[in-house]
Amino acid sequence: MGTEIERKFLVAGEGWRSAAGPGLRLRQGYLHAGPPVVRIRQAGDQAFLTVKGPGLLTRAEFEYPIPPADAETMLALLCRQPIIEKTRHRIPQDGLVWEVDEFAGHLAGLVLAEIELPKPDHPFRRPDWLGREVTEDARYQNVALSRAAGPPE
Amino acid sequence: MGTEIERKFLVAGEGWRSAAGPGLRLRQGYLHAGPPVVRIRQAGDQAFLTVKGPGLLTRAEFEYPIPPADAETMLALLCRQPIIEKTRHRIPQDGLVWEVDEFAGHLAGLVLAEIELPKPDHPFRRPDWLGREVTEDARYQNVALSRAAGPPE
Numbered sequence: 001m002g003t004e005i006e007r008k009f010l011v012a013g014e015g016w017r018s019a020a021g022p023g024l025r026l027r028q029g030y031l032h033a034g035p036p037v038v039r040i041r042q043a044g045d046q047a048f049l050t051v052k053g054p055g056l057l058t059r060a061e062f063e064y065p066i067p068p069a070d071a072e073t074m075l076a077l078l079c080r081q082p083i084i085e086k087t088r089h090r091i092p093q094d095g096l097v098w099e100v101d102e103f104a105g106h107l108a109g110l111v112l113a114e115i116e117l118p119k120p121d122h123p124f125r126r127p128d129w130l131g132r133e134v135t136e137d138a139r140y141q142n143v144a145l146s147r148a149a150g151p152p153e
Numbered sequence: 154m155g156t157e158i159e160r161k162f163l164v165a166g167e168g169w170r171s172a173a174g175p176g177l178r179l180r181q182g183y184l185h186a187g188p189p190v191v192r193i194r195q196a197g198d199q200a201f202l203t204v205k206g207p208g209l210l211t212r213a214e215f216e217y218p219i220p221p222a223d224a225e226t227m228l229a230l231l232c233r234q235p236i237i238e239k240t241r242h243r244i245p246q247d248g249l250v251w252e253v254d255e256f257a258g259h260l261a262g263l264v265l266a267e268i269e270l271p272k273p274d275h276p277f278r279r280p281d282w283l284g285r286e287v288t289e290d291a292r293y294q295n296v297a298l299s300r301a302a303g304p305p306e
Contacts, residue, residue, distance in 0.1 A: 031204060032185035036231045049202065049217065051184060053231055060230070062223050064202065070215050077213070078189045078206055 010131035029079025163284030182232025200224035
């Protein structure tokens with residue numbers, strides 16, 4: 001078991017693109033909206049089943065690699081529709097990593113940035129493309145986004 | 154993905170014990186009551202996460218081994234309580250296998266027998282300790298049993 005400490009932000013403008021890596025295509029859906037959340041994710045040519053306990057900033061997480069063909073079947077037949085499609089860009093900064101998620105499909109236009117911290121009060125620098133924090137805004141959880149008709153607001 | 158074809162029966166009397174193996178202790182709980190069912194199971198010193206699609210007689214099933222310590226944590230913290238505890242006895246017969254489950258805890262007194270078939274109309278012999286079929290009786294699904302106050306009826 002790991003414990004995830006993540007903070008999540010809106011993204012303002014395109015300034016992040018110059019620092020971003022090539023991006024990894026993610027497709028994910030939910031076997032259970034939770035709690036506990038049970039997520040199926042395809043990430044490039046890998047796939048994972050993930051169980052997440054309750055909580056927004058800090059939560060227990062269990063992740064297991066699964067055959068990509070299993071993920072394909074579960075995303076198509078057993079997960080709530082529509083599934084989430086997005087491209088994840090990694091931006092290293094001071095030993096931490098920003099993950100900038102550019103959404104596609106029914107969430108096209110939404111861009112979110114997440115940073116994983118070693119402890120809740122760990123300091124981090126805010127790049128100038130960072131917008132409003134939405135860590136505690138349940139509308140921006142992926143499981144809520146999967147149910148939304150479009151990007152929040 | 155596998156597809157499970159299982160028929161389930163009540164057990165009448167103790168006649169099955171003379172043919173039964175030593176038994177494997179199972180502890181299982183549910184991250185999601187379904188559909189799809191998401192189950193955590195400890196079986197002896199192994200553990201599994203299993204996803205089961207809709208259906209009673211025939212259902213899609215995905216099963217993954219997980220670390221027993223993860224299962225212990227998820228059974229204690231993330232699964233609906235109480236979890237199910239039972240001992241599974243295997244009784245081979247004509248190339249098939251009867252699995253006789255002797256329940257403990259809140260379901261003590263309940264004994265169920267299951268047989269997995271290669272196809273839905275595959276013939277099988279009914280041993281004299283076999284009782285009424287409950288394949289289509291949702292009360293005897295494990296996920297329903299986990300919620301019940303005691304054995305049905």
